[in-house]
Amino acid sequence: MSADMAFAIEVRGLAKRFGEVAAVRQVDFAVRPGELFGFLGPNGAGKTTTINMLTGLARPDAGSIFIGGIDCVKQPRAAQHLIGVVPDESNLYPELSGFENLCFCAALYGIGKEERQRRARELLDAFDLTAAANRKFGTYSKGMKRRLTIAAGIIHRPQILFLDEPTTGIDVASARQLRMLIGGLRRDGITVFMTTHYIEEAERLCDRIAFIVDGRIVCLDSVENLLQPVQNKHLLQIACETFPGLPQELAAAFPDLSFSTEGNDRLRVEADGPIRVGPLVRFLEERQIEVSEARRIRPTLEDVFVQVTGIGINSMRKEKTGGGRS
Amino acid sequence: MKWAIAIWAILCKDMRTYYLKPPNVSWGIIFPLAWTGMFFIKSAGEVGSIASLLPGVVAVSILFGTTSMLAVTVTFEKKSRSFERLLLAPLPFELLMLAKTGGAILFGVANAFVPVIMAAFLIDLGGIVWSIFIPAVVLVALASTFLGLFIAVAVSEVFEAQTFSNFFRFPMMFLCGLFFPVEQLPSLLKPLAYALPLTYGADALHGAVRGAHNLPFAVDLAVLVLFCAGLFALSLWNIRRNWIL
Numbered sequence: 319m320s321a322d323m324a325f326a327i328e329v330r331g332l333a334k335r336f337g338e339v340a341a342v343r344q345v346d347f348a349v350r351p352g353e354l355f356g357f358l359g360p361n362g363a364g365k366t367t368t369i370n371m372l373t374g375l376a377r378p379d380a381g382s383i384f385i386g387g388i389d390c391v392k393q394p395r396a397a398q399h400l401i402g403v404v405p406d407e408s409n410l411y412p413e414l415s416g417f418e419n420l421c422f423c424a425a426l427y428g429i430g431k432e433e434r435q436r437r438a439r440e441l442l443d444a445f446d447l448t449a450a451a452n453r454k455f456g457t458y459s460k461g462m463k464r465r466l467t468i469a470a471g472i473i474h475r476p477q478i479l480f481l482d483e484p485t486t487g488i489d490v491a492s493a494r495q496l497r498m499l500i501g502g503l504r505r506d507g508i509t510v511f512m513t514t515h516y517i518e519e520a521e522r523l524c525d526r527i528a529f530i531v532d533g534r535i536v537c538l539d540s541v542e543n544l545l546q547p548v549q550n551k552h553l554l555q556i557a558c559e560t561f562p563g564l565p566q567e568l569a570a571a572f573p574d575l576s577f578s579t580e581g582n583d584r585l586r587v588e589a590d591g592p593i594r595v596g597p598l599v600r601f602l603e604e605r606q607i608e609v610s611e612a613r614r615i616r617p618t619l620e621d622v623f624v625q626v627t628g629i630g631i632n633s634m635r636k637e638k639t640g641g642g643r644s
Numbered sequence: 645m646k647w648a649i650a651i652w653a654i655l656c657k658d659m660r661t662y663y664l665k666p667p668n669v670s671w672g673i674i675f676p677l678a679w680t681g682m683f684f685i686k687s688a689g690e691v692g693s694i695a696s697l698l699p700g701v702v703a704v705s706i707l708f709g710t711t712s713m714l715a716v717t718v719t720f721e722k723k724s725r726s727f728e729r730l731l732l733a734p735l736p737f738e739l740l741m742l743a744k745t746g747g748a749i750l751f752g753v754a755n756a757f758v759p760v761i762m763a764a765f766l767i768d769l770g771g772i773v774w775s776i777f778i779p780a781v782v783l784v785a786l787a788s789t790f791l792g793l794f795i796a797v798a799v800s801e802v803f804e805a806q807t808f809s810n811f812f813r814f815p816m817m818f819l820c821g822l823f824f825p826v827e828q829l830p831s832l833l834k835p836l837a838y839a840l841p842l843t844y845g846a847d848a849l850h851g852a853v854r855g856a857h858n859l860p861f862a863v864d865l866a867v868l869v870l871f872c873a874g875l876f877a878l879s880l881w882n883i884r885r886n887w888i889l
């Protein structure tokens with residue numbers, strides 16, 4: 319198999335199992351230089367395992383990996399200088415300050431003292447951490463830790479950056495700030511491979527997205543193309559009390575609409591044409607269900623995801639609580 | 645040059661965060677002091693017995709100083725995942741592990757000289773063959789560091805590393821001819837003694853300090869070199885096999 323330099327990352331037939339568990343099965347994809355590529359899937363889908371194989375922290379059972387044209391299965395450590403990795407958990411040194419951590423990481427890539435101190439200061443500034451520069455990393459908040467971990471991942475100016483669930487487990491404001499930083503990386507020309515289980519995040523940030531479920535890519539395309547099939551759908555969200563069985567009752571009464579619930583206070587209505595609100599509200603009110611609001615909503619990637627994977631949004635949402643959606 | 649920067653950074657960081665921390669520095673000094681004091685007092689200042697105890701005390705100081713460090717610098721960093729950062733660095737794996745163990749080796753050598761300095765106040769050290777003593781100290785430090793590395797890599801918890809290293813350390817104190825000659829061991833245990841690296845180190849040290857050794861110096865030092873290479877290679881192989889899943 320030949321390396322195609324048109325791609326920053328090229329993966330074919332990648333597979334990995336842990337005993338009985340097939341963590342990754344037959345995964346193929348290619349990431350173009352400068353692209354922000356999203357790897358989207360629920361917890362346990364095989365995202366981290368894939369990143370570990372791409373970065374040389376795990377050995378694939380089968381398949382080929384080319385990074386910057388280098389065959390990483392034959393030479394697992396040969397592409398290390400091209401890549402930066404931000405793991406799902408911050409793994410910097412708690413006893414060192416933010417500044418020292420960054421300088422140490424730069425030194426691992428052979429960057430001289432003056433240059434690494436200059437870059438560390440620059441990054442601390444860009445990531446809004448200057449005030450905490452001399453504090454021990456161990457005392458940082460989760461959001462600050464994540465920001466410093468990203469800074470540490472790019473201090474050696476990698477061509478390709480791997481980000482594993484960058485916004486999981488941090489507060490909403492920090493997550494928003496991080497997404498802005500990640501958007502900025504792409505503008506700087508860095509190829510970013512990012513995993514996430516937040517659909518809106520992937521939709522907002524990524525150029526192309528691969529849905530991964532159970533170790534398999536079920537769908538891969540640009541956000542625009544992914545949204546195409548649902549673009550003409552009409553969606554309505556009705557705020558009202560719901561109960562099990564309500565969607566079925568409604569479906570019987572309105573056969574050309576489809577219904578689902580979101581939590582126990584929202585009803586979702588889907589149709590291929592415009593939805594008439596009046597009859598629906600009347601139907602509900604006749605059953606003593608008070609409707610407080612009804613509004614049209616824009617179809618999102620969530621709808622695509624549900625359609626393509628058959629996985630309910632709720633099961634995706636309840637993964638890892640405390641998530642930084644905004 | 646790039647690799648040198650990385651190696652130096654790893655060494656300095658480990659020194660700062662682990663070796664030069666007050667508890668470790670004092671451990672490194674007090675421990676050999678305690679051993680030395682205990683044995684020297686027992687020998688009641690007899691000049692002959694201090695010289696015969698010195699090699700054993702030096703070896704024990706190195707053994708304990710080095711092996712206890714790897715549990716932190718390697719096992720702990722593996723567990724806290726910061727070791728992954730090192731594995732991702734564009735640095736040959738062998739050099740990375742040498743940088744990671746370098747601090748422990750230096751620490752062990754430094755520990756070795758605590759009893760030597762103490763002994764210098766009590767007896768005349770003019771008779772020591774330094775050209776053998778110093779290489780022997782360095783090789784014992786290397787071998788015990790790599791033994792510590794082997795253990796640190798084989799386990800996943802820090803306490804396991806500590807327990808497991810005692811499993812090696814205490815028998816070695818008695819089997820390796822530190823304080824009484826290997827010749828006096830029951831004949832069943834003798835082959836075991838010669839399977840342990842410290843036996844050769846202790847033999848060379850006894851020879852350097854007071855001329856009493858069983859094997860030629862060249863053999864002692866060569867066997868130590870082989871042990872170092874073997875343990876290092878084995879540890880690297882273990883990391884590649886078990887840590888890069």
Ligand SMILES: Nc1ncnc2c1ncn2[C@@H]1O[C@H](COP(=O)(O)OP(=O)(O)O)[C@@H](O)[C@H]1O
Binds near residue numbers: 340365366
């Ligand atoms: N070291 C491991 N040993 C055994 N099973 C593992 C290991 N790492 C991951 N797995 C399993 O592989 C699957 C994929 O895990 P992972 O790649 O971490 O998923 P994700 O990052 O998408 O949440 C899961 O079922 C997980 O339990």
Ligand SMILES: [Mg+2]
Binds near residue numbers: 362366406
């Ligand atoms: Mg993961």
